[in-house]
Amino acid sequence: MSSQKSTAESVEMRAPKRERGRQRVANLLAAASKIIAERGYDAATMTAIAVEAGASIGSLYQFFPTKAALAEVLLDQYGARLGDRLNALLALQTGLTTAKMSEGLVAMMLDLTADRTAVMAILDARDAGPEAGEARRQLRARLEDGLERLLRIVRPDLKGDALVSLRLSLLYMLKAIPAMVGDAPQLATQVRDDMTRALACYISG
Amino acid sequence: MSSQKSTAESVEMRAPKRERGRQRVANLLAAASKIIAERGYDAATMTAIAVEAGASIGSLYQFFPTKAALAEVLLDQYGARLGDRLNALLALQTGLTTAKMSEGLVAMMLDLTADRTAVMAILDARDAGPEAGEARRQLRARLEDGLERLLRIVRPDLKGDALVSLRLSLLYMLKAIPAMVGDAPQLATQVRDDMTRALACYISG
Amino acid sequence: MSSQKSTAESVEMRAPKRERGRQRVANLLAAASKIIAERGYDAATMTAIAVEAGASIGSLYQFFPTKAALAEVLLDQYGARLGDRLNALLALQTGLTTAKMSEGLVAMMLDLTADRTAVMAILDARDAGPEAGEARRQLRARLEDGLERLLRIVRPDLKGDALVSLRLSLLYMLKAIPAMVGDAPQLATQVRDDMTRALACYISG
Amino acid sequence: MSSQKSTAESVEMRAPKRERGRQRVANLLAAASKIIAERGYDAATMTAIAVEAGASIGSLYQFFPTKAALAEVLLDQYGARLGDRLNALLALQTGLTTAKMSEGLVAMMLDLTADRTAVMAILDARDAGPEAGEARRQLRARLEDGLERLLRIVRPDLKGDALVSLRLSLLYMLKAIPAMVGDAPQLATQVRDDMTRALACYISG
DNA sequence: TATGAATGAGACTTCATTCAT
DNA sequence: CATGAATGAAGTCTCATTCAT
Numbered sequence: 093m094s095s096q097k098s099t100a101e102s103v104e105m106r107a108p109k110r111e112r113g114r115q116r117v118a119n120l121l122a123a124a125s126k127i128i129a130e131r132g133y134d135a136a137t138m139t140a141i142a143v144e145a146g147a148s149i150g151s152l153y154q155f156f157p158t159k160a161a162l163a164e165v166l167l168d169q170y171g172a173r174l175g176d177r178l179n180a181l182l183a184l185q186t187g188l189t190t191a192k193m194s195e196g197l198v199a200m201m202l203d204l205t206a207d208r209t210a211v212m213a214i215l216d217a218r219d220a221g222p223e224a225g226e227a228r229r230q231l232r233a234r235l236e237d238g239l240e241r242l243l244r245i246v247r248p249d250l251k252g253d254a255l256v257s258l259r260l261s262l263l264y265m266l267k268a269i270p271a272m273v274g275d276a277p278q279l280a281t282q283v284r285d286d287m288t289r290a291l292a293c294y295i296s297g
Numbered sequence: 298m299s300s301q302k303s304t305a306e307s308v309e310m311r312a313p314k315r316e317r318g319r320q321r322v323a324n325l326l327a328a329a330s331k332i333i334a335e336r337g338y339d340a341a342t343m344t345a346i347a348v349e350a351g352a353s354i355g356s357l358y359q360f361f362p363t364k365a366a367l368a369e370v371l372l373d374q375y376g377a378r379l380g381d382r383l384n385a386l387l388a389l390q391t392g393l394t395t396a397k398m399s400e401g402l403v404a405m406m407l408d409l410t411a412d413r414t415a416v417m418a419i420l421d422a423r424d425a426g427p428e429a430g431e432a433r434r435q436l437r438a439r440l441e442d443g444l445e446r447l448l449r450i451v452r453p454d455l456k457g458d459a460l461v462s463l464r465l466s467l468l469y470m471l472k473a474i475p476a477m478v479g480d481a482p483q484l485a486t487q488v489r490d491d492m493t494r495a496l497a498c499y500i501s502g
Numbered sequence: 503m504s505s506q507k508s509t510a511e512s513v514e515m516r517a518p519k520r521e522r523g524r525q526r527v528a529n530l531l532a533a534a535s536k537i538i539a540e541r542g543y544d545a546a547t548m549t550a551i552a553v554e555a556g557a558s559i560g561s562l563y564q565f566f567p568t569k570a571a572l573a574e575v576l577l578d579q580y581g582a583r584l585g586d587r588l589n590a591l592l593a594l595q596t597g598l599t600t601a602k603m604s605e606g607l608v609a610m611m612l613d614l615t616a617d618r619t620a621v622m623a624i625l626d627a628r629d630a631g632p633e634a635g636e637a638r639r640q641l642r643a644r645l646e647d648g649l650e651r652l653l654r655i656v657r658p659d660l661k662g663d664a665l666v667s668l669r670l671s672l673l674y675m676l677k678a679i680p681a682m683v684g685d686a687p688q689l690a691t692q693v694r695d696d697m698t699r700a701l702a703c704y705i706s707g
Numbered sequence: 708m709s710s711q712k713s714t715a716e717s718v719e720m721r722a723p724k725r726e727r728g729r730q731r732v733a734n735l736l737a738a739a740s741k742i743i744a745e746r747g748y749d750a751a752t753m754t755a756i757a758v759e760a761g762a763s764i765g766s767l768y769q770f771f772p773t774k775a776a777l778a779e780v781l782l783d784q785y786g787a788r789l790g791d792r793l794n795a796l797l798a799l800q801t802g803l804t805t806a807k808m809s810e811g812l813v814a815m816m817l818d819l820t821a822d823r824t825a826v827m828a829i830l831d832a833r834d835a836g837p838e839a840g841e842a843r844r845q846l847r848a849r850l851e852d853g854l855e856r857l858l859r860i861v862r863p864d865l866k867g868d869a870l871v872s873l874r875l876s877l878l879y880m881l882k883a884i885p886a887m888v889g890d891a892p893q894l895a896t897q898v899r900d901d902m903t904r905a906l907a908c909y910i911s912g
Numbered sequence: 913t914a915t916g917a918a919t920g921a922g923a924c925t926t927c928a929t930t931c932a933t
Numbered sequence: 934c935a936t937g938a939a940t941g942a943a944g945t946c947t948c949a950t951t952c953a954t
Contacts, residue, residue, distance in 0.1 A: 130423075131423055131424065132339070132421075132422060132423040132424065134337070134339035134340065134422075135339065135423060135424050137947080137948060137949080138948075138949060138950085139948075139949090147914090147915095148914065148915045148916060149915080149916070149949095149950090150913090150914060150915050150916065150917095150951095150952090151913090151914060151915075153949090153950070153951085154913075154914075157950095158949085158950085159948095159949065159950095213421075213423075216337065216418075216421045217337055217339070217340070218335070218336050218337040218340060218418075219336060219337065219340045253484055253487050254487070256481065256484060257481070257484045257487040257488050257491050258491065260477050260480060260481055260484065260488060261477055261488060261491055261492060261495065264473040264474075264476055264477045264480075265470060265473060267473070268469040268470060268472070268473050269469075271469055272465055272466055272469045275465060275469075276461070276462070276465055279458055279461060279462045279465065282458055282459070282462040283462050283465060283466060286462050286463065286466050287466060290466065290470075290495070290498075290499045293495075293498045293499065294491075294495045294498065294499070313937090313938080314936085314937065314938090317932090317933085317937095317938070318937080318938060321938080321939090342922085342923065342924085343923080343924060343925085344922090344923080344924090352939080352940095353939060353940045353941065354924090354925085354940085354941070355925095355926085355927085355938095355939065355940050355941060356938075356939055356940070358924090358925065358926080359937090359938065359939075360938095362925090363924085363925085364923095364924070364925095540833075541833055541834065542749065542831075542832060542833040542834065544747070544749035544750065544832075545749065545833060545834050547926080547927060547928080548927075548928060548929085549927075549928090557935090557936095558935065558936045558937060559928095559929090559936085559937070560930095560931090560934090560935060560936050560937065560938095561934085561935060561936075563928090563929070563930085564934070564935075567929095568928085568929085569927095569928065569929095623831075623833075626747065626828075626831045627747055627749070627750070628745070628746050628747040628750060628828075629746060629747065629750045663894055663897050664897070666891065666894060667891070667894045667897040667898050667901050668901065670887055670890060670891055670894065670898060671887055671898060671901055671902060671905065674883040674884075674886055674887045674890075675880060675883060677883070678879040678880060678882070678883050679879075681879055682875055682876055682879045685875060685879075686871070686872070686875055689868055689871060689872050689875065692868055692869070692872040693872050693875060693876060696872050696873065696876050697876060700876065700905070700908075700909045703905075703908045703909065704905045704908065704909070723916090723917080724915085724916065724917090727916095727917070727953090727954085728916080728917060731917080731918095752943080752944060752945085753944075753945060753946080754943090754944075754945090762918080762919095763918060763919050763920065764919085764920075764945090764946085765917095765918065765919050765920065765946095765947085765948085766917075766918055766919070768945090768946065768947080769916090769917065769918075770917095772946085773945085773946085774944095774945070774946090
């Protein structure tokens, strides 16, 4: 049940060529992630990304026709990993308690460190273009959907607005967690515990 | 009881010396706030701001020598209002309960709607320049300081890391509140109540 | 036989008013001279000049309708002083020897320190406008004329191209003197003597 | 025997990596030289330079990240040619007489016509930036160094201030020569001879 | 296919000059 | 007259994107 479809290209051509291309794409994405995380989406230039990846600007555009397209893939990638984690939690089904869910969600946010800062930067940028707009919506939907399904398990009593409101708050609180930890790395475990408890307390109402 | 200095006039910004100028500055700030809120800091162009304010680009630069200076003033303005609210809460002194504090903080975040989105956008931008960097730090310090003092009242038992960690989480949760409400305006009261309760539950541990 | 007409305005209005105005103009000119000397003609802004003079930009434009006009007056002022010095030398008439002339010219260049740097900066700027163009030509003409008349006294044997060529070289060498001294102030007297001798040797052929 | 480093390629300027680029850089430099010579450094706009070179503004900035960088390269190029000429003179060693030196220096100044006017304009500009400041210092040092070494050959008796002062005057007189000739082209040979004799007379004391 | 040069719209900022108060 | 706000053309520089080799 892994990551839906991601950016899978059609399956043809000989392995070596495909392999090299895949590696190249991975490099470029990593470079983009790093540069965007460091400078923010707008300030991250395509040239800087290419340089960071040790590629030429032409090469970069060979794989990503647009800056927005690059952002989109980053968003997708992150969304896929998020989806996997949510699915893993959902798989626990009835074994899922409020405590476990809270802990799992916090862990999920803190484990998904790769690309996260870049993704946040992209999400913050209001002008990432319509292509990224779609990916943004999808990422959002994935998270909302996962949270809603989890909540239905641990809080089967909630319906309508109460459920939506809880899901909403949960969503934003989760989003805030990495920032907190990044802000005070030396308090990482403390903050993690605090937030785990906070969420649990909050979810159970 | 206006917090610290003189709101924003103290920042690097050529102060208007005539009534006409004062009015124009207000217009420009409002326009900047609007445009930055809509497009994000980087994508907000000085030209667009001037147009929105019905002023010429030269007029804008008459009062704000830099885009960063403009951002700085916005930050300061917001910081001052925030400081006032925090001071009002602190003034309650021993009358302050966890519930009241929680309610007060949530209200504070939701009342300070003017400039808020723009301020967040500026805070998100990594390259708002060193001038804005200072204002950013100051705004942050104001909030942290206020929160810490409030916490010392309602949670005199907490010390060291525990206190810092709680303050940190609180800070980020507060910051998330307006986004939640903005996200689902029709659930405003529900979310407000939820978060009030969540914070109370969280503060009291 | 002092400074031809300089910038004398028509003689009317009461003294106090005229006096204040005269003072104001002098202040503005001094400020302009300073700023232009420091930054060069192009980089010297009208605003900076007004500030330096403790006047408002509007006030500056009251007296000088254009930046070029300001430059023109500066050129004129300098030209007048130059003319006076040249006339003083010419007054010696037959008492003038090569040595005295050389010494007198070097002294002239080194005494005329006020406005000199600014004047050079204006002369260097190729775009000081047609108004200043006229003043530039006049200043140049004054110097050339003076030199030619001086040379006719000490070198009555020279005619035509020989005279023109000598005058030309002399002109440029004189212009270079202040720069030399400014370059190595501690060698001022040495350089002064060197150049005096050099000019004498040169003039006598 | 090209003097120091590699002419100009060593300066801050994104080096072209294709033949096409090399040609364009040459064009751009020529255009810059022309425009700067015509209008002065400040008044020479990057746009005008690009147009003159038949290139787009972006193309210009591809190779010269700054107007100052462009100036720097021009300065360096000129300095290299100057250095070569000085070295050629120095190579004469003991065969060098005052007359030959004087003639050689005048010839050097009059031969180096390419870029000269532009270089002078750049040198005159007070705000060519720190990058150009360095190149300016280097150019100056090259000339001073060469002159000093030449003087040590023909005037081994001079020491200390006397030497420095002579070198200084020489420097400025050399700088003035092209202006003289440019001022009265029809007198070129006359002026050239005059100045050669003047310098000889001056150098020998 | 890979590379890097080319392009030009558009961003920020400056400044001479005008004008209302 | 004095003041300082208003104006906008123009300048430097950036960067996503295209294209020739």
